[in-house]
Amino acid sequence: MGQQFDLLKVRLNEISDVNHAASLLNWDQETYMPNGAAQSRSEQLGTLSKISHEMFTSPTTAKLLKLAAAEETTMKNAKKAAIVNIAKRDYDEAKKLPSEFVAEMARVNSQATHAWIDARRQSKFELFAPWLKKNFDLARRAADYLGYTEHIYDALLDQYEPGMKTSEVTTIFTDLRDQIVPLVHAIVANKDRITDDCLHGQFDKQVQEDLAKKVAAQLGYDFNRGRMDYTAHPFCIHFAIDDVRITTRIDETMFNTMFFSVMHEVGHALYEQGISHDYDRTPTGTGCSLGLHESQSRMWENLVCRSRESWVYFYPQLCEALPVFKDTPLETFYKAINKVEPSLIRVEADEVTYNLHIMVRFEMEMAMLDGSLKMNDVPEAWNAKYKDYLGVVPENDAVGCLQDIHWSNGLIGYFPTYALGNLISVQLFDRIKKDIPDLTDQFKYGEFSALLAWLRKHIHQHGRRYLPPDLIKRASGKNLSAKPYVAYLKAKFGAIYQL
């Protein structure tokens, strides 16, 4: 039995293989591809994306989905059902957007990205403004195709965080902002209590790389099913559950740049490496949502690797690799890697201020969507919000409203998932600490496998089987809220800054 399912699975496997081949083309483009190949590579990516889309939205797939779904009602196999259901959900979504519209979006987004690169280089927002308008117009049309009941933003957010509502995000973010802004002010008033001088110096590239890889392996990243390369911007990408790669970048004068970005990507990679092989080569075989994914990267980066306990284990290794640290007490180092400082650039922000960067973007996306914010007024609005929430003002648009690639790429409704990831990470961690009372003590002697096993069981293995809100509820026992995160920040940074 299960013949219809088997036929569907062959189809999904082939589509997945095409998508993963495209991912390898992308990985190669960022890592090793010679510059001269740019044009041919974009043609290859276009072709594979077209083939994958045609195969997935074809009448054959529709028929196989229908037959497998009918068969499934008699089979009651939860994992097979997860494969059929997710494929069906993706199929329905894909059919909502007409092919010509998808092609138009791809073309405009690509042109907009080139305009953005130019605008950022020259720090001239006006070069980008007309493209930003085009992208928001397209986003509005996409939302209409996708459909929504409460808020137009729901349709966009749902692409990245299925099941999450804009109203919930607004509630959570309002809560968060009301608590974090005063905390930031209190920290800024006492900023002299911490220095991160010890993190600046001259740290050999190979030594940093070796240390980062060693720690990555200690956390549980399987290098036999992954590898690490250098790119301009770090990322995690997979071509199979058994081929999950990370990238990093190096700054020989600042310790954090490589180390914490590696641990962040390792968090993503542990998720992908932990998905059940039953879901390999199907749409179910990847992370549940961007927010859930970010919860994993932030948990390993911040809750594990920026904890005092972990450095009891890591610090001797660091001092051996980079003996200059022998002159710095562990406690000084611990505070240094947790220094809080309101700044202009999102990707360099600390745990306390990070979410404020996201709120600026979320509020502006809403305003641009409903037309209350005109494109020409974006820089002014951006700068005003940064002054209001973070107390800093960009000296130019390159480090202001032009800093992120997302809007140029048509990724509208995406930013909130970064903040949701932070919130989910702490809400899950609180639950794990209840299940494993000595969890953080284990970190002191390099024991991370209990944490990983918990995540494997409750999060990783399921892939996209559950909707994000359901998975969060199942795993943490509660609906998502800002409370655990705010409590975590107040406790940790209140202690560090003696507030």
Added chain:
Amino acid sequence: MGQQFDLLKVRLNEISDVNHAASLLNWDQETYMPNGAAQSRSEQLGTLSKISHEMFTSPTTAKLLKLAAAEETTMKNAKKAAIVNIAKRDYDEAKKLPSEFVAEMARVNSQATHAWIDARRQSKFELFAPWLKKNFDLARRAADYLGYTEHIYDALLDQYEPGMKTSEVTTIFTDLRDQIVPLVHAIVANKDRITDDCLHGQFDKQVQEDLAKKVAAQLGYDFNRGRMDYTAHPFCIHFAIDDVRITTRIDETMFNTMFFSVMHEVGHALYEQGISHDYDRTPTGTGCSLGLHESQSRMWENLVCRSRESWVYFYPQLCEALPVFKDTPLETFYKAINKVEPSLIRVEADEVTYNLHIMVRFEMEMAMLDGSLKMNDVPEAWNAKYKDYLGVVPENDAVGCLQDIHWSNGLIGYFPTYALGNLISVQLFDRIKKDIPDLTDQFKYGEFSALLAWLRKHIHQHGRRYLPPDLIKRASGKNLSAKPYVAYLKAKFGAIYQL
């Protein structure tokens, strides 16, 4: 006008993109892929090969080919005709082999390759014998599907060297053997006249790599449209005319291993980088045949980089990179890199003995095909021929009849192209020296661009536009013969060994 052609070209472009994506999957598998990904990678390669085959042999492609061919007769555009004609030729070939047969071949070849790996590791030919039989049975069936008039081997050879006949190869090889075997004997009798001691030592990996890359660039290899990586076996692979990569390997104790294998692959790469962009993303946009391809690799490796003139330019660079060579006179070094020594391993053979390795394989393939050589007798026949032609006998099958992957992979009819490449290289070079009288003098001051320009004009740009025998005739003015190569060997090695 040309609408039918344009439609065909879009189709060919997409198929080419899928094939090049598969090539990148292969490249990654050999260079950077983690071990754990082996299974998923072979599934991905299977899927892309299936999709490409289905697209190419579909009724849609057939119809587009027919309409474009009809349109072409009224258009008389030589380059467009070359695209239509080669696509038509490939289509006709592809349709001759039933899909089930192709799948059976792929499956058996893959199992045979695994058996060969095992057999070679244990040096037990009997483990491989049954698979060798299966592969030759399949080759016979393939030949029947493909068709032939004179000799069954013609059908197999034609896959790799279109238009070349077995009878011609036999004539050329007989000629060659009659002249080379006595030359080898004369050299062996005077083998003490040359030592290659200077090539053995301790040569730093990075220094070797930097030197090889520098020389590769001096020859004309464009690193902006290529790159070099490390693999177990060196190769050249392309994903576009603007993305042609080479690989190499390192032996820190023997100078030749990296240097000359890089220049060999650079020869292949210069060919692919020099093809007209009009042929990009079509079946016409690659080298004309394996023999022509090998003529380019061997020309740059041997006729250029093993010439006395080139080392007038390279030697100071070598001495600067590896100062130990300052103690060795250029003339000693020149003779060392041209040392002749009958040996067991084809890929390590010198210019004089190399073709004898090929003849052994060619003669045995013929005998296995017509049944006059039984599989169980292969090792004995192999060893007898090595003793006869080269005067050496393998101590075991691993370094004897199990040394090459080709037969396990179903590549039967392939070996002669290596020897043909050597012959073509000299026949072309003789012609180039007539067109550019001071050609080799130019090498003395690092001027290789006139040679490259000649090859670009007469060989490279055309891709697969002409049949190999026609291209050889057009470019060299003559049909292929063994004479130029024999004359070259006698002159060069007669002088070196003072015969």
